[in-house]
Amino acid sequence: MLVDIGANLTHTAFAGDLQSVLSRAREAGVGTIVVTGTSVADSLAAARLAEGHGLWATAGVHPHHARDCDAATIPALREIAAHPRVVAIGECGLDYNRNYSPHPDQERWFIAQLELGIELGKPLFLHSRDAHPRFAEILRSHKVTKAVAHCFTGERDELHAYLKLGLYVGVTGWICDERRGRRLLELVREIPADRLLLETDAPYLTPRDMRPQPKARRNEPAFLPHVLRAVARALGRPEDEVAAQTARNARALFGLPQPA
Numbered sequence: 001m002l003v004d005i006g007a008n009l010t011h012t013a014f015a016g017d018l019q020s021v022l023s024r025a026r027e028a029g030v031g032t033i034v035v036t037g038t039s040v041a042d043s044l045a046a047a048r049l050a051e052g053h054g055l056w057a058t059a060g061v062h063p064h065h066a067r068d069c070d071a072a073t074i075p076a077l078r079e080i081a082a083h084p085r086v087v088a089i090g091e092c093g094l095d096y097n098r099n100y101s102p103h104p105d106q107e108r109w110f111i112a113q114l115e116l117g118i119e120l121g122k123p124l125f126l127h128s129r130d131a132h133p134r135f136a137e138i139l140r141s142h143k144v145t146k147a148v149a150h151c152f153t154g155e156r157d158e159l160h161a162y163l164k165l166g167l168y169v170g171v172t173g174w175i176c177d178e179r180r181g182r183r184l185l186e187l188v189r190e191i192p193a194d195r196l197l198l199e200t201d202a203p204y205l206t207p208r209d210m211r212p213q214p215k216a217r218r219n220e221p222a223f224l225p226h227v228l229r230a231v232a233r234a235l236g237r238p239e240d241e242v243a244a245q246t247a248r249n250a251r252a253l254f255g256l257p258q259p260a
């Protein structure tokens, strides 16, 4: 059974048919889903969704929303993180690509969430876009080791900086993009087998080579086997082996129970 370590199932794109999205995921062999929390309100929604549907969730504030953080943010996340279905702090990090929040705000709230994760002994679900090497510097100075660099899209030096820090690396359908994903197709071979995780980042990052393309190009957890196939092909390893290994890795990082 596959584990989708990152799905934004609280997104309005899923408001109308979440139940069928979840059944399709199960039919496709995606037995475990970690719902990404991206703001305080959204993390609360993710925890409730996880509770109602037997999923897992993260609690955090995406760097895009760093400008909205205040003194109430960390206490609120601490409270949400106490929920038994919340398995990680994040997504948090730095996004110097879109720059929706000023860099000093992004850094401040990234660090505050790292400290929260360390305080609670929870792994971190990390987002970094065009923020190397600053992102790795911050992780190093806070001695973060239990974490995943989700949706890795960077270059070789960035990848190796993360691996040296002991991070897991999340691979999405970005690897299926015939232009942007070409680097990742090579780099995925440099990720040790016990550090590799799979994710859809649904409803974003629909694999570009899926035929036919889904309605409104919405990505969903049921498409994770498509990402698995691309990764297994790039690694030259059997799909079931990569599926089992990445599921094991996800359970180890997030402390998830063995599937029934």
Ligand SMILES: [Zn+2]
Binding pocket: 091, 126, 127, 128, 150, 151
């Ligand atoms: Zn992200």
